[in-house]
Amino acid sequence: MITLKINDIEVTVPPGSTILEAAERARVFIPTLCHDKRITPYGACRLCVVEDRKKPGSLIPSCFTPARDRMDIVTDTPGVLEAVRTQLQLILVNHPLDCPVCDKAGECTLQDLVIRYNIAEAPFGTDRFARYVDRQSPLIERDMTRCVLCGRCVRICGELQGRDELEFIHRGHKTVVATDGGRALDCDFCGLCVSTCPVGALNDKLFKDRSRVWKLQKETTVCSHCGLGCSADFHLEQGRLRRVTPTVFADGKKGLLCARGHFGWRAFESPSRLSAPRLRRDGALWQTGWGEAIEHAARALDGIRRTHGATSLALLTADHLTTEEARVCGSIFRDTLGCADIGSLQAAGYRQILSVLGAELGPSWEPATVTDLSEAEILIVLGGGAAELHPTLKPLVNGLMRKGGRELVVLSSWPDTLTRRATLALAITAGYAEDFFAELRDALSSERTHASADVARFGVDTCGLARLIALLGADRKTTVLVAPDPFGDNLQRARLAALLHDRARPILPLGAQVNSAGALRKAGLSSCGAAADGLTLIEAIEAGRIQALYLLGEDPLETLPEPARVRAALQRLDLIVCQSPYETAVTDLAHVVLPSALIPEKGGSILSVMGFENEIRPVLSPFGQCRPDREILRDLAGALGREDTPRIASPSVAQEQSGPARSAMPQDAGHGFSFRLTAVPSLFGDGLLSRQSPDLAQIRRGLRIVMNGEDFEQMGLGEREIVEVRTPNGSARAEAGHDAAIPRNLLLLRHAAGSAAGLSLIRPGTDVVPAAIARIGT
Amino acid sequence: MSKALLKGLALTLKTFFRRPVTVQYPDEKRPVPERFRGRPVLLAREDGTPRCVACGLCEKICPSLCIAVAAETGPDGIRALAGYTLDLNRCAFCGLCVEACPVEAIAMGSEYELAAYGREPLVYTQERLLAAPGRGAAPERMGEGKP
Structure with missing residues (x-):
């Protein structure tokens, strides 16, 4: 351990710590602009300078100078203060004072420092270099006039996200942070650059000009786009969500979020949210009251169970239930109704x-x-x-x-x-x-x-x-x-x-939805029977064994291959109860539609894939007449109780380990199918929530096909050209892209989930299908 | 006794032929002082659009929480005013909004006849707050709220 003094306060830090870290432990403030704890120190802004009493006169940048034993650091000598003030004035030479129209105002590091060091005059008044503002990119606006060239975005993009999308372009006074060739951003849209920018140079377009930071109330909760359980800060203005940022933890370090977490929040207020219960009458869905809808669902479930037996009921969950709700769900469906076919499509793997x-x-x-x-x-x-x-x-x-x-x-x-x-x-x-x-x-x-x-x-x-x-x-x-x-x-x-x-x-x-881990490991709502796999479920419906389907946020039409076959199978069912936050393709086929609340609206326990249990409380008010799943299920259980449903002990279900017969590669390859196509998960989310976000849809750009660069060239395709993809199962139009890392003759199909055309290309039970591509119009 | 009466009558006679000092409000009005704090007005640019850039500082500083500023992204991509509401029911005429404004877009006007037949007419929107170009604190007549 190293012992040193910071402003006469003695601190002990582990070897390898920087002076800045030691100062933080001593609770001494050192100004920084280019420092982010998530990335390696850089020393660009020179605001963190300190002095060692043993070497008077020399200024040490504390953010990347390792602390040494018996150092005697002072942070407030006239020399240090003068250096910081001059440095701030130099930064302000090229920084416009447009704070009134800048969305960073109020949380801007530069603004805070200028006020703290009382910079009132600008002695270095030179003409500002004309820099541009990139407003073409989706979701992120880059205002280079405000950039102070601290390099945080460049480093976080390269070091953490590994994209190297942003880089310093030009030299000297003309330096700007830009993409290669100044094109619009085409990256992972993780938003880490926005989260690290100390000034208003990188802006979240969803937040830009919508509010002001001092009007926002911060609620720390968990991102519900996947099962990793990243901590996210929801910023609310009078109960309305305005933006989502990575959580700033107690040690001042910011967390990590991805595109879904950062930019996917408008899914919570998507126009496809269901707002009131609906009931099918005379072939059409009509809005109804909660009591009637639940009564009807209970009566229909009980009727089907009495006539066809308990094995005729299947439950599909999108795993967006909290652990408590999953437990209630298990007790109703498994213990009361005797349902032996439970599964999930999105979290099937x-x-x-x-x-x-x-x-x-x-x-x-x-x-x-x-x-x-x-x-x-x-x-x-x-x-x-x-x-x-x-x-x-x-x-x-x-x-x-x-x-x-x-x-x-x-x-x-x-x-x-x-x-x-x-x-x-x-x-x-x-x-x-x-x-x-x-x-x-x-x-x-x-x-x-x-x-x-x-x-x-x-x-x-x-x-x-x-x-x-x-x-x-x-x-x-x-x-x-x-x-x-x-x-x-x-x-x-x-x-x-x-x-x-x-x-x-x-x-x-991996591959869990928001609370798959909780449902399986805490609530015991594990997959069983035919519903454990989408293909066997459809086969069981086609065979007439399953007559009723209870969908908890799940949509077979938007997640299973061969949507035509799935639609035909679903139309055979006597009852589809759709308890979902969103209106999706299957809502049209449902007999009862129960609008449910999303995770941030209901609160409860969530277990992440890494076994971290989060207790979250509701941060948003429920949308429309939506109710938390636990209330819906509780009322359903009550209504079933009135139907005098005899309790059936959970039948012992043999776990189908082998699953359906799967073939590695169908035999009908050839016949003009020169490619092999495999559907891959989307970076922007295939889950229930991610599919509903208009902003994620914007960066998904619909169905995409990625192939080897040489194949791409050989076909004479242009960048982002829309091509016709054909497989023995179906055909679809997709945007073509290329990637040198992909082997020849392999096609990666992205964003198939949620797209009927995309799903029609794939065959259930196999991960590769033969495919062909044709240019449209030839 | 009669002396006192005559004294009084003399004073009456003296003032009887003088011009009266009473201002016949509302038929007559006194000009307001230069630094009078009447109803706040939004100032306009030459082209008649509000000078306001929607920074929200007036809203932040307002001690009686009577200001609501709505912003939008303007056609040039920069923050612009989408709506400005000032609730005179709550306004304390303190003038802090004028002091906070970084672009001199709001000023204390000279209008003081603000009575209305309800609360709603006293919630001023951007259109009613906006002064004509070049006419900063000029008095305005309010037509709304009268029977």
Whole structure:
């Protein structure tokens, strides 16, 4: 430990701490402008200068000077104050004083410092350089006239998000922060640059000119776009949400958010929110009262159960219930109604992985925690799309890799964002990922040596495989992330993870919706029966076994492949109860529509994938006549009680481990289908909430197809050209893009969820389909 | 006794032929002093648009919370005024909004005849607050609220 004095206050800090960190511990204020605790110190603004009494006269930038033993630092000598004041005046030379129209006013670091150091005169009055304002980019406005060139956005984009979208352009006085060639932003839209900008140079367009920061009330809650449970600050003006920012924690460090968390909040007030209960009468949906709607739902559920038996009812949940609500839901559907088909479509992969892990490892199994992730020396990701499912993983992993000496192993059949950062990226031929995981598990468990002929089938680099085996055997802290495939099977990767867990590796299953972890691990609302998988559910409906479907925010029409077949199946049902916050495609087919509240409107316990339990309280008032799911379910239970429903003990359901028969690659390849298409998760969210945000829709830009650059060139396609994609199942129009990392003849289909045309391209039960592309008009 | 009466009559006679000092309000009005704090007015640019940039400082400083400023993004991409409401029911005529304004867009006017037949007419919107260009604190007549 190092002991030093800051303004005569003695502090002890761990070795490697900077003087700034020591000053913070001594509660001595040091002004900073270019410092953000999330990124490495840079020393650009020179406001954090201090003096060492032992070396009078020399000014030390405290943010990146390591503290040394027996230092005697002073922060308020006339020399230091003069330097800070001069530096602020120099910064103001190129900073307009348009605070009245700047949205940063009130929380601007520069404004605060200018007031604190009482800068009233501008001795260096030179002509300002004409700089531009980028208003073309979606969601983010870059006002370069206000930029003080601290480089925080440039560094956070490169270091944490790994995009390097922003960079310093030009030299000297002409320096600006810009994209290459000055084009509009086309990035992850994580908003980290906006969150770090100390002045008003980077603005959130959703917040711009809507309010003023001093009018806002900050409520810390949890982002509900995915299951990672990132902490988010909701800024409310008289009860109305105005913006969402990463939480500033007690130590002054800001958290991380992704595009969904930052810019997806208008989903809470989306025009597709359901505002009143509806009931189907004479073939049409009519608005009705709560009492009548719930009575009707209870009577219909009870009737179907009495005539067709308890097995005719299936429940699908989008996992946006709090743990308490999931418990109530389980007790009504499983214990009272005897429903044996429970599942989720959006979190199907996560639920499958968790059930396999639970079956193989026993109930005492615990997923990896944040500490396991941050202290891991080797990170192994099974499956592609980890950072697409949970985008905040990307800055987390990038931050981890920056510490050096770490290994990131990604085993994926398509180049996802983490692959680019991986120290060992094993590319598996698309469609063979599950087979490869099964083979790897066999090889690891029976210790048999592998014939290289087998490996060739998967297209995996043998040297890389040898290194993977070596890393798996290494005695280093290893954490395994399991990313499910959105439409394929996940059994083998889960079994491989279970095997690795036996060798004391913490496992982190991914792909959860907001409270999937709570529903499964706390409330026991795990998937069972045919509803565990979308395909088997549709088959059970087609076979006539399932007659009634209770949908908790879930929409099979917007999440399952082959929407035409799904629609036909749903139309066969006697009853569809749609308890959802949003009007989606399935609402039109529903018999009873019950508008439910969203997570920020209801509050309760939420369990994140990393096992962190959040107790949240309602921060928004319910939309329209929406009611929290717990109230709806409670009333439903009451109404069922009046129907005198006999309690049926939960039937013992055999866990369908194997799932439906799946083929790696359909046999009907060929016949003009020169490409293979695989649907991948979207960075901007495929979940119920993310799909409803108009701003995320703006950056999703609809259905997109990404292919190898050479294929793209060979076809003579233009940037963002709309092309016709054809598979044996259907065809759709999508925006074409290219990426050099994608293998030849592979197409990545993004944003299929929520798009009927996109879903019609895919075949259920398989992750790869043959495909062809044609230019429109040829 | 009669002396006192005569004294009084003399005074009456003396003032009887003088011009009266009473101002016959409301037929007659005295000019208001230069620094009079009448109803606040929004000042206009030459083209008749309000000078206000919608920064909201008047709203922030107002001790009686009577000002509400709504902003929007103007055609040039810069913050612009979307609506200005001043509730005279609450206004204390303290003039802090005028002091806070960074662009001299609001001034204390000279209008003081503010009585109305209800509370609603006293909630002034942007149109009624806006003075004609170049006529800062000029008095205005209010037509609303009269029977």
